[in-house]
Amino acid sequence: MSMPMITLDNVTVTYNRHPAVHHVSGCFEPGSLTAIAGSNGAGKSTLLKAMMGELSSVEGTIDRGDLLVRDFGYLPQAADIDRHFPLSVADTVMLGAWREVGAFGGATRAVVDRARQALVAVGLAGFEKRDIGSLSVGQFQRVLFARLLLQDAKVIILDEPFTAIDARTTHDLLAIIRRWHQEARTVIAVLHDFDQVRAYFPQTLLLARKVIGWGPTEEVLTKENLLHAKAMTEDWDDQAGVCEAPVLEGS
Numbered sequence: 549m550s551m552p553m554i555t556l557d558n559v560t561v562t563y564n565r566h567p568a569v570h571h572v573s574g575c576f577e578p579g580s581l582t583a584i585a586g587s588n589g590a591g592k593s594t595l596l597k598a599m600m601g602e603l604s605s606v607e608g609t610i611d612r613g614d615l616l617v618r619d620f621g622y623l624p625q626a627a628d629i630d631r632h633f634p635l636s637v638a639d640t641v642m643l644g645a646w647r648e649v650g651a652f653g654g655a656t657r658a659v660v661d662r663a664r665q666a667l668v669a670v671g672l673a674g675f676e677k678r679d680i681g682s683l684s685v686g687q688f689q690r691v692l693f694a695r696l697l698l699q700d701a702k703v704i705i706l707d708e709p710f711t712a713i714d715a716r717t718t719h720d721l722l723a724i725i726r727r728w729h730q731e732a733r734t735v736i737a738v739l740h741d742f743d744q745v746r747a748y749f750p751q752t753l754l755l756a757r758k759v760i761g762w763g764p765t766e767e768v769l770t771k772e773n774l775l776h777a778k779a780m781t782e783d784w785d786d787q788a789g790v791c792e793a794p795v796l797e798g799s
């Protein structure tokens with residue numbers, strides 16, 4: 549059996565000493581396609597940011613195995629992305645290849661061809677010279693998927709990729725996620741639409757500050773678990789302190 553690719557062991561993440569997620573343990577297998585689901589404030593984005601190494605107050609262990617930073621492709625929530633830069637669609641997609649190209653290096657013909665193919669794959673052929681500020685929300689999301697295609701990452705982490713995205717665009721981008729899965733990449737996506745999760749994502753991590761369920765989607769998204777998750781998130785005290793270490797019997 550292959551070794552787990554990303555293993556979380558008792559991960560707790562705090563903001564100003566208040567836990568946003570706590571005691572999360574489990575693993576993302578290589579090539580798995582996992583949805584992270586949960587209510588607003590359940591800690592989904594926090595967990596992704598911790599996995600990306602973006603947060604400093606992380607307790608427990610996030611073991612990324614042999615993976616390097618370059619092996620991760622990360623799409624943050626749209627609200628965290630500033631697109632008021634005077635960047636063209638082509639330049640934005642090319643950012644996916646910056647590790648290959650380097651800060652001042654020139655892109656090879658092969659990289660430019662791959663960027664062009666990525667734009668075709670997301671249905672934006674001919675948009676190369678458009679300013680990203682002039683795109684619709686859905687078109688911009690397609691550009692960001694093209695950038696991920698170019699990056700060619702082993703692990704792809706998407707934070708609410710379909711929020712405010714229309715059905716047609718969502719359908720097209722889900723097809724790309726499916727393609728990544730068929731290519732045996734590990735894909736992790738925060739999603740709010742349970743029907744979508746059931747239809748496309750074999751694995752689910754249901755989060756409500758802690759893990760409510762993590763495994764095959766049909767076993768995790770039960771009515772009971774969803775009610776439990778909702779109640780947990782609603783009852784959570786944002787000012788709660790970090791749990792004390794459990795007292796071991798006999799100590």
Ligand SMILES: Nc1ncnc2c1ncn2[C@@H]1O[C@H](COP(=O)(O)OP(=O)(O)OP(=O)(O)O)[C@@H](O)[C@H]1O
Pocket residue numbers: 563564568586587588589590591592593594595786
């Ligand atoms: N930078 C921050 N500073 C302080 N608290 C934060 C910060 N970011 C998130 N939080 C808090 O951590 C908790 C979890 O937030 P997080 O954004 O991870 O939830 P989420 O499940 O992704 O929610 P949503 O579905 O609304 O995006 C919330 O109570 C939030 O207010």
